[in-house]
Amino acid sequence: MDPAIWWYVTRSSAIIAWALMVISVMWGILLATRVMKPKDSPGWLLDLHRWMSGLSVVFVGLHMFSLYMDNFAHFTIPDLFVPFHSQYAKVASLGPWPVALGVLCFYIMIAVQGTSLMMKKLPRKYWKAIHYSSYVLVLVVSFHAGWSGTDVRAWAYRITALVLIFITTVALIVRILFPKPAKTLAATVEGRRPNQNVANKHNLAITKTYSAAAGIMGIDFITPMQEVMPAWVPGSHITLHLPNGLQRQYSLCSDPADRTHYSVAVLNSPNSRGGSSWIHENLKSGMTIEVSGPHNHFELEAAQEYLFVAGGIGITPMKAMIDSLPQRRTWRLLYAGRSRSSMAFVDELVAEHGSRVIVHADDEQGGHPDLDALLAGFDGHVYVCGPEPLLNAMIQRVPAQRLHFERFSAVDRDAGEAEQFEVTLSRSHKTVTVGKDESLLDAINANGGALISSCGEGVCGTCEVRVLKGTPVHLDSVMSDEDKDAIGVMYPCISRSIGKDLVLDI
Ligand code: FES
Numbered sequence: 001m002d003p004a005i006w007w008y009v010t011r012s013s014a015i016i017a018w019a020l021m022v023i024s025v026m027w028g029i030l031l032a033t034r035v036m037k038p039k040d041s042p043g044w045l046l047d048l049h050r051w052m053s054g055l056s057v058v059f060v061g062l063h064m065f066s067l068y069m070d071n072f073a074h075f076t077i078p079d080l081f082v083p084f085h086s087q088y089a090k091v092a093s094l095g096p097w098p099v100a101l102g103v104l105c106f107y108i109m110i111a112v113q114g115t116s117l118m119m120k121k122l123p124r125k126y127w128k129a130i131h132y133s134s135y136v137l138v139l140v141v142s143f144h145a146g147w148s149g150t151d152v153r154a155w156a157y158r159i160t161a162l163v164l165i166f167i168t169t170v171a172l173i174v175r176i177l178f179p180k181p182a183k184t185l186a187a188t189v190e191g192r193r194p195n196q197n198v199a200n201k202h203n204l205a206i207t208k209t210y211s212a213a214a215g216i217m218g219i220d221f222i223t224p225m226q227e228v229m230p231a232w233v234p235g236s237h238i239t240l241h242l243p244n245g246l247q248r249q250y251s252l253c254s255d256p257a258d259r260t261h262y263s264v265a266v267l268n269s270p271n272s273r274g275g276s277s278w279i280h281e282n283l284k285s286g287m288t289i290e291v292s293g294p295h296n297h298f299e300l301e302a303a304q305e306y307l308f309v310a311g312g313i314g315i316t317p318m319k320a321m322i323d324s325l326p327q328r329r330t331w332r333l334l335y336a337g338r339s340r341s342s343m344a345f346v347d348e349l350v351a352e353h354g355s356r357v358i359v360h361a362d363d364e365q366g367g368h369p370d371l372d373a374l375l376a377g378f379d380g381h382v383y384v385c386g387p388e389p390l391l392n393a394m395i396q397r398v399p400a401q402r403l404h405f406e407r408f409s410a411v412d413r414d415a416g417e418a419e420q421f422e423v424t425l426s427r428s429h430k431t432v433t434v435g436k437d438e439s440l441l442d443a444i445n446a447n448g449g450a451l452i453s454s455c456g457e458g459v460c461g462t463c464e465v466r467v468l469k470g471t472p473v474h475l476d477s478v479m480s481d482e483d484k485d486a487i488g489v490m491y492p493c494i495s496r497s498i499g500k501d502l503v504l505d506i
Helices: 005-033 042-069 077-081 097-117 124-148 155-177 276-282 312-324 346-356 371-375 388-397 440-446 481-487
Strands: 202-213 216-222 236-241 247-251 262-267 288-296 305-311 330-337 357-361 381-385 403-406 421-425 430-434 465-469 502-504
Touching: 005 042, 005 124, 005 155, 042 077, 042 097, 077 097, 097 124, 124 155, 216 276, 236 262, 236 312, 247 262, 247 312, 262 276, 262 312, 305 312, 305 371, 305 388, 312 330, 312 346, 312 381, 330 346, 330 371, 346 357, 371 388, 381 388, 388 403, 421 440, 430 440
Parallel strands: 305 330, 305 381, 330 357, 381 403, 421 502
Antiparallel strands: 202 216, 202 288, 216 262, 236 247, 236 288, 421 430, 465 502
16 A cells, blocks of 8 residues: 555545535525525525535544554544644644644534534524634634645645635625624515415424423424424414314414524413313424414514514514514513513513513502503504403504504404305306305315315414405404405405405415
């Protein structure tokens, strides 16, 4: 065997590992900043980032092994793993520093890789802090490679080194100039769009269940293959298709920019009809469950100033909205509940946002929050989610064009005496007669439709369909009638029509 073979392996594996590290960090930066959006896709960026960094570990291992095998370099095991143990010095004036930095890089790389493999189990802030050391890693590796290789004076090596340093520098500049992923704002990212009654079911794995407050269970979901979660905007909800046949909607309450998982918080309702109680009794970490969505009927519109008003479990969509707002946006949150112990995320919100969060716990302050004082002089947009009395109080005080709300339960809308009517299903070219005692949804499904539904009372929005023609009689509580007409949708589980002119996109 050529006695120099291990020298060749040492040098080539070192250069390949260096290049892979640089490209991996660059890919990580593209993933974090999304500067290539919309041409890129987080899925393949993440896969490539992981593969590159995994491969760089393999080549670093080969580099170290070949150093040990090379009779010329004479590296011992302690030389490879203990900084400053090796006295090898290509540049005499720098002493053992370049090699010692190489050993240090090895440990940083192991820390970054190890924490990435355990990412789902670690608090995100710790993972992030360690992951940021990748930037230090690529810079220190450049120094190690530049001053300890036996071929540092070769032109080919110098050109390669310059290209890698150039890529590293550009990537770091991009990271500094685009420090955050584009925070999602409903109005700018996805816009308002009907859910088209598409079940879009997929399996998600439960990674964590925890007590978010007394009687409230927090649940985190990931895809079974731990892929990047589909994008969503604040105010969105997902539908859990429970094994007992029930479907229940829950607002996503994590940061929409965090695509590693979905989070919901479920109140064990005393009036549960088998949904929330089943979840509290049966859902466990490690289970897989069918989920559809996210869908959104409570979108955060662009505004200069917001007031969020949450009652009890109504905090969940508000939390996602707050997380999605840029730091400098002006907002306040009134969070009302019976007691702090029953208010999910209350400590976290106060700790993170200080005086922007006004907490009203009945057992501390007593009575109701002073909404008039809260609204005095405020002319921004108001978002409300909570029990009916709180919603009604806000509806009485805030003009409709500035008020956005999501209900927990249906409003009793007086529709008068129900009449028989006809509806045309445009895709199947059928005309269906809806009897005065049956719902439009039932009539459609009895005639070959396959509309999904959940609440059956016009609250959840699951059964949404597009209206192509005609004038529906809206009886739901999903959103304002003006909004439904503006985007051309209706909810056939409860809403109806008059006469024969209704045409639906089914
Ligand atoms: S099924 Fe919930 S709105 Fe129709």
